[in-house]
Amino acid sequence: MIPSRLSALAALVALAVVPWVLARHQLSLLTDLLIAGLFAMSLDLIMGYTGMVSFGHAAYFGLGAYASALVLLHFAQPVPVALLAGALLAGAVAVPVGWFSTRATGIYFAMLTLAFAQFLYTVAYKWRDLTGGSDGIAGVPKTPLFWGGPSLASSRAFYFLVAACVVLSLFVCRAVVRSPFGRALQAIRENERRFTSLGRDPRPFKLVVFVIAAVFAGLAGALFAPFRGFASPEVMFWVFSGQGLMMVIMGGIGTLVGPVLGAMLFILIQEVLSSYTEHWMIFTGVVFVLIVIFLPGGLVGTARRLGARG
């Protein structure tokens, strides 16, 4: 327990000082990694803790991004308002989708979430007046933290906003998975039939966690839009959902912090390799396959197992 507290503290300190250590582009990259990490972490709530594999999680990231982009562009509200809008829209849409999708389990659940996500993608793609269609919405501004408050335009300021959101989300998610509710989720993951026979219908639990995961994915998307300055349908595409699953597995399923690291690793591999070869996907694929075969717990799971041993 103590080493993990220590490493958490070290990570916090590191997050706080890196803006003065890293070069500007590295700080932007780190901001990007943290946003992707938040997305992967939210996916871990349903995938790692409840055993529900969603193939449509990108849709909620995308909803958050669009809501945030529209709020910032058309109403010029402070960034936190956009974040709230993004998270709420994602959560609200997840309610009906989750209600239908949780009727099925396993691969059928995955396909239902995929179907709904593709539907949402198509709406974003086709509703050109609102979303700009395939071109998306560009020129999303970084408004201040609140009116008259500190500007978020600098990469350092925005980094701190993102880091704060990610750390806070991580704490909230940790509290959720350790709460009576979170414990119930893990029991559902382990044995849904047993869970039912112990006196509760698993569906409401699944629905609630599905919505919570969507809210955090929406928050990640809502941070993405002002950070990158745009929202486009690509962020809702199923390929991004699939990448999210890869991030979770690489980092360590069911560890929350693992998927954040997994997302970082995933993007860093791409970032570094794609400067040297356009065939970087081969290497990403190989690294991923090796991790799946040889490190079943992902980075964090493996590290913990080694730590427990030695």
Next chain:
Amino acid sequence: MTPLLETRGPTPLLETRGLGRAFGALQAVAGVSLAVQPMELRAVIGPNGAGKTTLFHLISGLLAPTAGHVLFRGDDVTALAAPARCRRGISRTFQITSIFPELSVLENVRIAVQLKIGDNFRLLGGRAVLEASEQRARDSLRLLGLDDRADELASTLPHGDQRLLEIAMAAAQEPALLLLDEPTQGLSPEDTAATVAVIRQVARERKLTIILVEHDMDVVFDLADRISVLHFGQLIAEGTAAEIRANAEVQKAYLGGLD
């Protein structure tokens, strides 16, 4: 729950009336009427495929019947799904061990308690719920003799202990009625004897009513107050151990049913 009925004499804790379940053309359970009194230990026996597990599914609510009714404490619970029946006081174990393999032994039992006592949608905090349920879980583990393995992963327990763990989960829910589906299946003779002792102790200490499906006749005759015999989905006999032993039809069914 329904004190009105008690004035008319002893209400059975569980009653089934003409209970039946068909899978397509196959009548797995047909017209079964049972009455189990409070504190009774009832065994249900029958050859393979007699419909015992299906009967359990019908009583616990995992399957909906195609005919008949289930009454619990005099109330008709036929329309209730499994979770609701569990909350009313029917807990069960499964023929094929059904636990939460990658959770600790303690957590397996604790979850059983938590799901029974509620407040399951507490998303943050909930320390009180966790502590209260943990206390009850530890009691149950102690009762079943598993307290020294509380922190191990359930999947790492030997088979016999996993069977016990399942009983611990059900018992921790402090049900009125406990359904045990072949609790000694696959156990060595020593483990079987120990399990029989534990079941008897649980029944006594927790004042439980138990229905037991069992293949091992020694266990059945040792434990059961009364025995019901199923054959091809129908109830062909009911009575005490001695009565069942003497029943010609039962003997025929068993001789004909087994190879």
Next chain:
Amino acid sequence: MRRRDFLKVAGGAAAGVSAPIYLRTAWAQGPIKIGMPAALSGSNAQYGIQARRAAELFARDIKAKGILGRPVEFIYEDTGGDPATAVRKAQKLVEKDGVKFLTGVVLSSEALAVSAKCPEWKVVFMSTINGAGALTAKAFHRYFFRVNTSGPMGARAVSLYLAESPMKRFFALGSDYAWGRDSVGSFTTQITAAKKEVVGTDFPPVGTKDFASYIAKIRQSRADGVYLALPGQDATIYLKQAHQFGLNREVKPIMEILELENMKAVGDAMVGAIGSSRYPFTVDTPKNRDFVKRFHDLHGIYPDMFDGETYEGLEWLAQVIGKAGTDDVEKVIDAWEDSSYEGLEGPFFMRKCDHQAVQPGFAVECVKDPKYPHPIPRILATYPGEKVTPKCRTEEFS
């Protein structure tokens, strides 16, 4: 080192041993860096690769003299055709590599996202590929320049040609995304203005692999020609299938852009298709003949549209930096506005009002020529820049 074609002026490593000392001092100033966040993987990779091919040739050509006596360094980054990655890569090029000029962006969604960031970064974004009309209209800003023919300009060239053809009825088939819909929109406006009829319109999704339903509709519409705004792979599949249905003989394919890429993949089934070309490599000017030869010597193939357009952009940019006498972004922009350039296929002029390069437009036909291993574009008509360029900051024509 594949990605970083470090080109050093006369004193560079390759030529270097015997180079006089005074030329080496030129290094001290450091290279002029051009960043290319291009789609080199993914389904639009062929366009990013075209841009890179052009840059490779340009790098070789300018090696001898450099720009302002400084070496030119190209830095290629793969975006995979994803706008989020494109912005990240562009930001890396700007913040880490100190690039002042970005080009080679492939998709219009990528271009719009990257372009929106350029005023903040204070770098020039030179489009040599992106067709979206909005880039020089609604989304226009001082740091954006478009050297290439835009989508509306291509549609304009085709429409001008069709206005004089005997064909009267047209079906319009555009891919269901911004470029496809915009192209069909401007085609419809202009063909209607020419007193001809668009008898049907459809928007198949990007990545459609079976066009049979659309082919049936086009046949039933009894159109004389079908206007196609389909991206490379979709166009290839459509043309193949229409050929198998025997439709190409009945309804003439009219392509928004007629690319070599399609001609190579479709082969003889494409002969007879007409359309606009942003740069047909068969254009007969001395400068182009020389370019095609140099290109073929280097890459062993004939240049496609974006090979030509990107080369022109780079050459023009070098010329403008030379004119400005500095690579300072603001001064380069000032020097570029209202400047002229002799392109491969004719005169170019950079309008100050929306930074759209005014340049000739072409209507071409796909023909067979025994001299080439694949069908080639034959020029049917050439239109002067004024006729094919829209009114300033609009997508409309006078």
Next chain:
Amino acid sequence: MANLLEQLLNALALAGLLFLVSAGLSLVFGILRVVNFAHGVFYMLGAYLGFTTVALSGWFWPALVVVPPVVGVLGALLESSTLRFIYRRPPIYQLLLTFGLALILEESIRVLYGPTAKGVEPPPLLQGAIDLGGVLYPRYRLFLVVLGCTVGVAVWLFLSRTRAGLVIRAVAQNSEMADCLGADVARVRTLVFGAACALAGLGGVAAAPMTTAYLGMGINVIVDAFVVVVIGGLGSIGGSMAGSLIVGAAQTWGAFYLPETAMVIMYAVMGAILVFRPWGLFGEEE
């Protein structure tokens, strides 16, 4: 009338192609309990190898015979060198492993063949269109209809009339049956995986003259194939047939009658079916 005939043939030709891909996907799920994301890449590989065979031999027909076994062997090799080690893990690991394999294979094909699509000419016998009572219809598409039906019947005969087929069906219907196969499980898995890849390869060869061989065709088709098998019910060959027909019809008729819905019609159909039958038309509750 002629229009209806054409619509029907269009749906059938597409369904034929989809069946060749989805049958293997469904079979692999039935036997191995693996959702094989790399399946589409084997289809793509089939198309490219078909191109190579045609280019080398100058003939189309040999490609139909030569390519599927080659793709099948490659698939079997991949199964026995990667998937074999992780069957005990939760299904998501196998799915994502095949996702990684798909990335590697797809990019390898790009390295070998470059980004430009490769056109494949149909054999002379199947070039051009024939007049079917007022409908000018491509001979090659008629061939696809015939091929789809032939393979469908062949697979069905194999599964219902041969011993090996019966074993496979038994395992597909009841995963616990796999244990009854004893030591042969590993071999059965490898063979089934290889056979499924060979079917996908056959689909790729057959698709090449219609769509050309192009990068992205694997990803493009795998999503369709997933929808097909999910609609039909995972593990059910009859379900794959039904699913192929439904998706083929939805895509071609949707594009014709409801063109604005072309992007989602397939998902809408799948969603509607799953909402009412969460385990697909012919699937069984897990």
